[in-house]
Amino acid sequence: MKFLATAILAAAATAVSSVAALNPIEVKGNAFFDSVTGERFYIRGVDYQPPDANGDTADPLKDYDVCSRDVPYLKNLGLNTIRVYHVDNSADHSECMQLLEDNDIYLVLDVATADQSISRDYPMYSYNYVLAQHNFATIDVFQNYTNLLAFVAANEVVNDVNSTNTATVLKAVIRDMRAYIKAMDYRSIPVGYAAADVEENRYQLAHYLNCGDEDTRAEFFAINDYSWCGSSSFSVSGYSTKVKNFSNYSLPIFFSEFGCNLVQPRPFTEVASIYSTQMSSVFSGGLVYEYVQEVNDYGLVNVTAGSDEVTVLTDYNNLKAMLAKTDDPSGTGNYKTSNKASECPDYVAGLWEASNTLPDLPEEASAYMTDGAGTPLGTDGPSNQWTPANSDDGDASLTGSQSAGTSSARSGSSSAGSSSAIATTTGGSSSSSSASSAASSAATSSSAANANLGHAQSAVSFAMPAAAVVVCFIFGLAVF
Ligand SMILES: *[C@@H]1O[C@H](CO)[C@@H](O)[C@H](O)[C@H]1NC(C)=O
Ligand SMILES: *[C@@H]1O[C@H](CO)[C@@H](O)[C@H](O)[C@H]1NC(C)=O
Ligand SMILES: *[C@@H]1O[C@H](CO)[C@@H](O)[C@H](O)[C@H]1NC(C)=O
Numbered sequence: 476m477k478f479l480a481t482a483i484l485a486a487a488a489t490a491v492s493s494v495a496a497l498n499p500i501e502v503k504g505n506a507f508f509d510s511v512t513g514e515r516f517y518i519r520g521v522d523y524q525p526p527d528a529n530g531d532t533a534d535p536l537k538d539y540d541v542c543s544r545d546v547p548y549l550k551n552l553g554l555n556t557i558r559v560y561h562v563d564n565s566a567d568h569s570e571c572m573q574l575l576e577d578n579d580i581y582l583v584l585d586v587a588t589a590d591q592s593i594s595r596d597y598p599m600y601s602y603n604y605v606l607a608q609h610n611f612a613t614i615d616v617f618q619n620y621t622n623l624l625a626f627v628a629a630n631e632v633v634n635d636v637n638s639t640n641t642a643t644v645l646k647a648v649i650r651d652m653r654a655y656i657k658a659m660d661y662r663s664i665p666v667g668y669a670a671a672d673v674e675e676n677r678y679q680l681a682h683y684l685n686c687g688d689e690d691t692r693a694e695f696f697a698i699n700d701y702s703w704c705g706s707s708s709f710s711v712s713g714y715s716t717k718v719k720n721f722s723n724y725s726l727p728i729f730f731s732e733f734g735c736n737l738v739q740p741r742p743f744t745e746v747a748s749i750y751s752t753q754m755s756s757v758f759s760g761g762l763v764y765e766y767v768q769e770v771n772d773y774g775l776v777n778v779t780a781g782s783d784e785v786t787v788l789t790d791y792n793n794l795k796a797m798l799a800k801t802d803d804p805s806g807t808g809n810y811k812t813s814n815k816a817s818e819c820p821d822y823v824a825g826l827w828e829a830s831n832t833l834p835d836l837p838e839e840a841s842a843y844m845t846d847g848a849g850t851p852l853g854t855d856g857p858s859n860q861w862t863p864a865n866s867d868d869g870d871a872s873l874t875g876s877q878s879a880g881t882s883s884a885r886s887g888s889s890s891a892g893s894s895s896a897i898a899t900t901t902g903g904s905s906s907s908s909s910a911s912s913a914a915s916s917a918a919t920s921s922s923a924a925n926a927n928l929g930h931a932q933s934a935v936s937f938a939m940p941a942a943a944v945v946v947c948f949i950f951g952l953a954v955f
């Protein structure tokens with residue numbers, strides 16, 4: 476029976492094989508549009524990061540056995556987008572990207588990896604040429620696929636009231652990625668951020684990423700949101716307040732993760748709200764966390780890692796049914812073009828500590844803007860994760876760059892970023908500040924804790940055996 480279903484799905488998936496490429500998606504006002512047909516585009520998606528045969532995080536788009544196993548099930552859900560959190564930029568993705576395209580599926584891609592990402596503990600130290608090269612090379616590798624919808628510069632770097640200083644580096648990274656896309660004359664590809672659902676600083680962060688000079692702003696703001704549990708409602712979940720509070724926001728907003736699992740199986744009744752005119756003037760859809768079942772229990776399907784067997788779970792069928800009976804709003808869904816960029820939020824010690832003066836692109840990275848980023852070095856390439864403790868080690872050029880990073884922070888801003896890097900130099904354990912991060916999220920907001928849980932586990936499944944996952948969650952490993 477299962478075999479039969481698989482065969483039918485596979486046939487359906489290949490039969491769609493398209494003549495024309497998917498049209499690039501563009502941002503207009505606070506919404507996404509098909510750049511050719513001019514139709515509004517709502518993200519209907521799932522987060523897709525199946526682990527490898529060892530249970531470790533792997534690049535699913537470099538392995539045709541993996542993507543060709545899953546794409547029929549993704550297609551059959553009735554979605555149009557997947558989000559992938561982790562790829563190896565040195566790998567060949569052409570077969571999987573073509574298969575996605577043949578099945579009308581766009582990709583929202585996170586550029587960060589475990590070893591190449593903004594550090595929550597040492598944000599300014601992690602802002603260096605290694606990170607720039609990694610991010611730019613990932614752009615090089617994916618920009619030419621027309622079904623590449625957007626780049627996520629980072630996920631949940633700011634995850635509580637105590638990590639808002641990292642937003643300074645986040646915003647610099649977004650600015651640099653945008654500048655690189657422009658410098659290379661690539662098509663316009665939106666660059667933005669996927670935020671943890673933190674009550675205390677949600678609006679400061681959103682407005683911070685949308686304030687100041689045009690070329691420093693994000694091009695979308697996405698939220699990992701677990702506030703609608705079971706058969707909640709537009710008002711009880713708090714969706715209504717978010718729509719209201721973001722009603723004058725000028726960028727597209729979508730849920731980069733949704734699907735609270737406190738009530739199981741998940742009925743996904745929020746789908747009817749997300750794709751309704753109650754939300755479409757502000758929100759542009761979202762992605763359900765997550766395709767494959769892991770220990771954190773958010774899966775739509777069971778997959779035995781390394782096998783080609785996929786078992787559909789009740790959540791899969793529920794989501795499929797909700798998507799099938801929920802059309803997008805007609806017309807343009809009352810999107811807005813008249814909203815203005817935001818005012819930069821005020822610095823409030825202990826609550827909002829990002830600087831409105833961004834550090835300059837590290838000097839060692841400036842040549843990438845003219846010469847390109849060069850060879851993608853992959854997940855086994857150099858890490859950008861320097862700390863005060865290791866910054867004097869090894870490669871002299873790394874040490875040089877790292878100090879350039881810090882000094883530009885010092886001169887470039889007042890600066891929450893650099894002072895934090897300096898302030899934490901005495902912290903021997905890099906987990907100390909993140910541990911408080913996780914604790915504070917859990918203490919202040921149950922939905923944030925839930926979001927964190929979902930994400931933290933997907934993050935740490937990178938290199939850790941499952942048994943270490945819980946420990947790492949507690950210590951809030953700050954890899955993204
Ligand atoms: C980009 O894609 C087009 C077709 O979609 C192809 O002809 C072209 O060679 C690609 N360019 C690069 C630099 O990969
Ligand atoms: C919406 O904004 C108001 C202030 O404008 C704030 O008090 C409230 O907490 C916000 N609601 C949510 C759900 O973020
Ligand atoms: C999915 O996997 C989980 C954990 O291995 C197992 O408990 C459950 O029975 C599986 N469900 C199905 C429908 O195979």
Ligand SMILES: *[C@@H]1O[C@H](CO)[C@@H](O)[C@H](O)[C@H]1NC(C)=O
Pocket residue numbers: 723724815816817818
């Ligand atoms: C949006 O509205 C909120 C309060 O309703 C206000 O604080 C904020 O400044 C407004 N933003 C813009 C860009 O108008």
Ligand SMILES: *[C@@H]1O[C@H](CO)[C@@H](O)[C@H](O)[C@H]1NC(C)=O
Pocket residue numbers: 635636637911912914915
């Ligand atoms: C934030 O950091 C301060 C100072 O390090 C600490 O006293 C406070 O408890 C932290 N707050 C949270 C919510 O973790």
